[in-house]
Amino acid sequence: MALENVLRDMGVVGAGGAGFPTHIKVANKYDVVIGNGAECEPLLYNDRYIIEREGEEVVKGLELVMQSTGAKKGVIALKKKDLSIAGNIKKVIAGKKNISLFLLKDYYPVGDEFILVQEITGKIVPEGGIPPDIGCLVNNVETLRNVCMAEKGNAVTRRALTCIGEVKKPNIIIARIGTSFREIINLCEPTIEDFVVIVGGPMMGKVVFDLDTPVTKTTTGILVLPRDHPLVLKKTLRIEYIIKQSKAACCQCSYCTDLCPRYLLGHELYPHKIM
The missing domain is CATH 3.10.20.600 (Ubiquitin-like (UB roll))
Known part of the structure; x- marks a missing residue:
């Protein structure tokens, strides 16, 4: 059975928070597949747990997705400060020429897939676009682990x-x-x-x-x-209050635009003008 059908039947969706059906993602062709273990949100430790405890399953899931999508390159991304937990993954990929580990600096929002793609490939996802538009597929490491388990007949429960x-x-x-x-x-x-x-x-x-x-x-x-x-x-503030507060406080310094992750990627987004 094709991987996309297996993932659909086993209920695999994006585990990073978005929940996009994974079987739809793997039904297309890509140049590179990225396993996102950067954990964008502070205080969360799920990705690090999965990488440390189930690194072999993550790599197997990555290989399955690469095979299904025709990708020639696979990358597992995590923050450099978390390198100590990646021992298992480093051993598993040691003999694999088409899979590598990419270490990221510790800043927010480094786990954002637009930032991730730019850091790893040097390519910029176009405005209003998504990573597949430039040949990149990004999956959370737990999603890849679930891909591996689904291939063995285990649904996401x-x-x-x-x-x-x-x-x-x-x-x-x-x-x-x-x-x-x-x-x-x-x-x-x-x-x-x-x-x-x-x-x-x-x-x-x-x-x-x-x-x-x-x-x-x-x-x-x-x-x-x-x-x-x-x-x-x-x-829990009401949106009406937030808007009034923003209008009252904004002095058009443009710092919000200067620091906006999308603006820094070259997108024409100017938050200070929204104010």
């Missing part, structure tokens, strides 16, 4: 997630899909009673008040914080 914040035992949890946030948090022993959850990471995550919300295939992290935490307050 669990995922790695980070539970951190106001808990006594912060940890990486291999959670069954459908497990409630409440169960995960109780397992890690919350240290406060009145708390809310940021799902994902502190930068792009969303505030969730319902602790019976289930873990899905895209749940990367559970950040437990007090209701009055500044990050929670900021993320």
Whole structure:
């Protein structure tokens, strides 16, 4: 059976947070396949856990995707500071001429796929485009691990997630899909009673008040914080207030544009003009 059909039947989707169906990605041809282990969001440790514990499966998944898409080159990307956990992967790829390890500097948002593609290939994803437009396929390392398991007949029924914040035992949890946030948090022993959850990471995550919300295939992290935490307050502001605040505070210094990752790639995006 073709890999795309296997991945569809086994329910493999992007594990980095977007959840795009992987079988659609592998149905096309590419020049290079990139395994993203850079973990863009602060405080999350899922990718590092997968690389350290299941590096062999990650490499096997990468090879399967390369074979299916005709890619001649495979790259596993992680931050240079995390090189110590990549021992298993380095051993596995040691004799493979078409697969390499790429070390990234530690900055935000280095795990963003547009940044990743530029760092590794030197190519720039066009405005409004996606990496496949320039022959690149980017998959999270857990997704590649799931590709390997799917080829063995194992459907995606669990995922790695980070539970951190106001808990006594912060940890990486291999959670069954459908497990409630409440169960995960109780397992890690919350240290406060009145708390809310940021799902994902502190930068792009969303505030969730319902602790019976289930873990899905895209749940990367559970950040437990007090209701009055500044990050929670900021993320729950009404959009009308945010717009008014921006208009009042913006002095057109253009720093936001100077530091915008897309602008730095050469895209015609000027955040200061939006203000």
